Amino acid sequence: MLDSNLFPYCDGTLHCEGVSLEKLAEEYGTPLFVTSRNSLINQYRAFEKAFAGLDHFTCYSVKANFNLHVIRTLSEEGCGCDVNSGGELFRALQAGVEPGKIIMAGVGKTASDIEYGVKSGIVMLKAESVSELRLVNDVAGRLGMKASVGIRVNPNVTAETHPYITTGDSKEKFGIDEADLDEVFDLLKTLEHVDLTGLDMHIGSQIFDANFYEAALEKLLDVLAAARSAGFDIRYFDIGGGFPVTYEPQKPATPIGHFAEKLIPLVEKTGTTILFEPGRFIVANSTVLLTKVLYRKQNHAGKEFVIVDAGMTELIRPALYQSYHEIVAVSQHNSVMVADIVGPVCESGDFFARERTVDRVKEGEMLAVLSAGAYGSVMSNNYNGRLRPAEVMVDGDNAKLIRKRDSFEQLIQNEVF
Incomplete structure (x- = not known):
C-alpha cells in the first residue's frame, strides 16, 4: 500500500511527493511509471532498522526493478545487490555498485x-x-x-x-x-x-x-x-x-x-x-503506473468496460499471477461504478481488474495503478508492437526522466533485413 505522505491528494489531484501526477502525464505522456525516490529510501531504512541488532548485509534483489536510478539510490544508502544474470550484474556495476557488495x-x-x-x-x-x-x-x-x-x-x-x-x-x-x-x-x-x-x-x-x-x-x-x-x-x-x-x-x-x-x-x-x-519489499509500493482512459463502453448485458492505454505489456502481474493492484483516479471523484479495467492488447487476459468498484472516470481522464514498482517496468515488453513506457523519478518537488519511452525505430533495431 502506498505511503499517503508520499502519494497524497493535493487540491483534488494525486501527487508523487510534491509533483502532480497529472502534470507528469502531460509532460511525459502515458503509460508512465512514476517512482518516489524517498519511498525507496524509507523502505530500505525500515528494513535496516528492523535487523539493526544483527551482523548482516542487505543485497537488493535487482530482478524486482533494475532501473539504474533505483539501483543507484539504494547503493548510495549502502545497500548491495543480488543479481541473477550477467545482464543484471552489468546493470549493477553500471549503477556504481561495488563488486564486493554483489552476489549472483x-x-x-x-x-x-x-x-x-x-x-x-x-x-x-x-x-x-x-x-x-x-x-x-x-x-x-x-x-x-x-x-x-x-x-x-x-x-x-x-x-x-x-x-x-x-x-x-x-x-x-x-x-x-x-x-x-x-x-x-x-x-x-x-x-x-x-x-x-x-x-x-x-x-x-x-x-x-x-x-x-x-x-x-x-x-x-x-x-x-x-x-x-x-x-x-x-x-x-x-x-x-x-x-x-x-x-x-x-x-x-x-x-x-x-x-x-x-x-x-x-x-x-x-x-x-x-x-x-x-526486492519487492523495497520497491513495490514506490511506484504507480499512470494510464489514460481511452474509451468506456457497455456490452448488451450492461457490463462496463474502461479501456486504458496501459496493459499487460506494461504490468503483467494481474494476467500472470491474478494479482491485485489498487486503481484510483488521478483526479478525485465523488461517485463510483463497477467495471473491468482493461488494456489495449489483443488478449482476453489483458486486464488490471475485473468487476472492480472504481471512480466513475470519463474518457480522457487518468487512472493510477498502484504498487507497480516490483515486476512492472522490469517485465514490460513489446508484444503487439507496443512501446515500453517512460519512467520518471520524483524527489521532493523535482522530477526527472530515468528511462525514455521506446521509439518505433527501437522495435526493429536489432533485426537484420
Missing part, C-alpha cells in the same frame, strides 16, 4: 555469466546444482582464479503463496536438495578452484507467515553444522528475501519487525554475516 544467483547461469562474476570479483556465486559447481571450477581454473561460491539449499518448505512464486519446495527447480549435500561436500573437496564461503536459501515471495522461514532456517542451520564438520569455513549465511508488502488494504502485510523478532534469535550466533535479498 540463478538456476541456469551460463559459462559467460560465471566468468563475468568471477572476473568482476563479486562476493559469491550461489550454485544450484552439482553440474554448476563443476562448471564454476572449470571456468575459474581457466582464468587462473578461485571462485567464491555459496550453495543454494532447497529446504523443501512449501510456503503459502502463489505457486508461481514459491521457490523452496522440492518440486521446484531451485537449489540443491538437502539430501544431496554429502555428495556435494565430497565433490567440493576435489574442486581446486572453488572456495565454499556461504549457504543460501530462498523459499518464495510474499511470505506472510514467519513460521515458514523458521522451518527452513532450522534445516539450513543443520547444513551449516554439517559444512563446518566437513571442514568448510562458512562466512555468509543467506536467508534470501520474500518479505511481504501490502497490495490490498484488506490484506495488510506482516510487519518486517515481526520477522526480525523471529529470525534474529535463530541466526545471531552462527558466527557468520547474515545476507538478505529483499
Whole structure:
C-alpha cells in the first residue's frame, strides 16, 4: 500500500511527493511509471532498522526493478545487490555498485555469466546444482582464479503463496536438495578452484507467515553444522528475501519487525554475516503506473468496460499471477461504478481488474495503478508492437526522466533485413 505522505491528494489531484501526477502525464505522456525516490529510501531504512541488532548485509534483489536510478539510490544508502544474470550484474556495476557488495544467483547461469562474476570479483556465486559447481571450477581454473561460491539449499518448505512464486519446495527447480549435500561436500573437496564461503536459501515471495522461514532456517542451520564438520569455513549465511508488502488494504502485510523478532534469535550466533535479498519489499509500493482512459463502453448485458492505454505489456502481474493492484483516479471523484479495467492488447487476459468498484472516470481522464514498482517496468515488453513506457523519478518537488519511452525505430533495431 502506498505511503499517503508520499502519494497524497493535493487540491483534488494525486501527487508523487510534491509533483502532480497529472502534470507528469502531460509532460511525459502515458503509460508512465512514476517512482518516489524517498519511498525507496524509507523502505530500505525500515528494513535496516528492523535487523539493526544483527551482523548482516542487505543485497537488493535487482530482478524486482533494475532501473539504474533505483539501483543507484539504494547503493548510495549502502545497500548491495543480488543479481541473477550477467545482464543484471552489468546493470549493477553500471549503477556504481561495488563488486564486493554483489552476489549472483540463478538456476541456469551460463559459462559467460560465471566468468563475468568471477572476473568482476563479486562476493559469491550461489550454485544450484552439482553440474554448476563443476562448471564454476572449470571456468575459474581457466582464468587462473578461485571462485567464491555459496550453495543454494532447497529446504523443501512449501510456503503459502502463489505457486508461481514459491521457490523452496522440492518440486521446484531451485537449489540443491538437502539430501544431496554429502555428495556435494565430497565433490567440493576435489574442486581446486572453488572456495565454499556461504549457504543460501530462498523459499518464495510474499511470505506472510514467519513460521515458514523458521522451518527452513532450522534445516539450513543443520547444513551449516554439517559444512563446518566437513571442514568448510562458512562466512555468509543467506536467508534470501520474500518479505511481504501490502497490495490490498484488506490484506495488510506482516510487519518486517515481526520477522526480525523471529529470525534474529535463530541466526545471531552462527558466527557468520547474515545476507538478505529483499526486492519487492523495497520497491513495490514506490511506484504507480499512470494510464489514460481511452474509451468506456457497455456490452448488451450492461457490463462496463474502461479501456486504458496501459496493459499487460506494461504490468503483467494481474494476467500472470491474478494479482491485485489498487486503481484510483488521478483526479478525485465523488461517485463510483463497477467495471473491468482493461488494456489495449489483443488478449482476453489483458486486464488490471475485473468487476472492480472504481471512480466513475470519463474518457480522457487518468487512472493510477498502484504498487507497480516490483515486476512492472522490469517485465514490460513489446508484444503487439507496443512501446515500453517512460519512467520518471520524483524527489521532493523535482522530477526527472530515468528511462525514455521506446521509439518505433527501437522495435526493429536489432533485426537484420
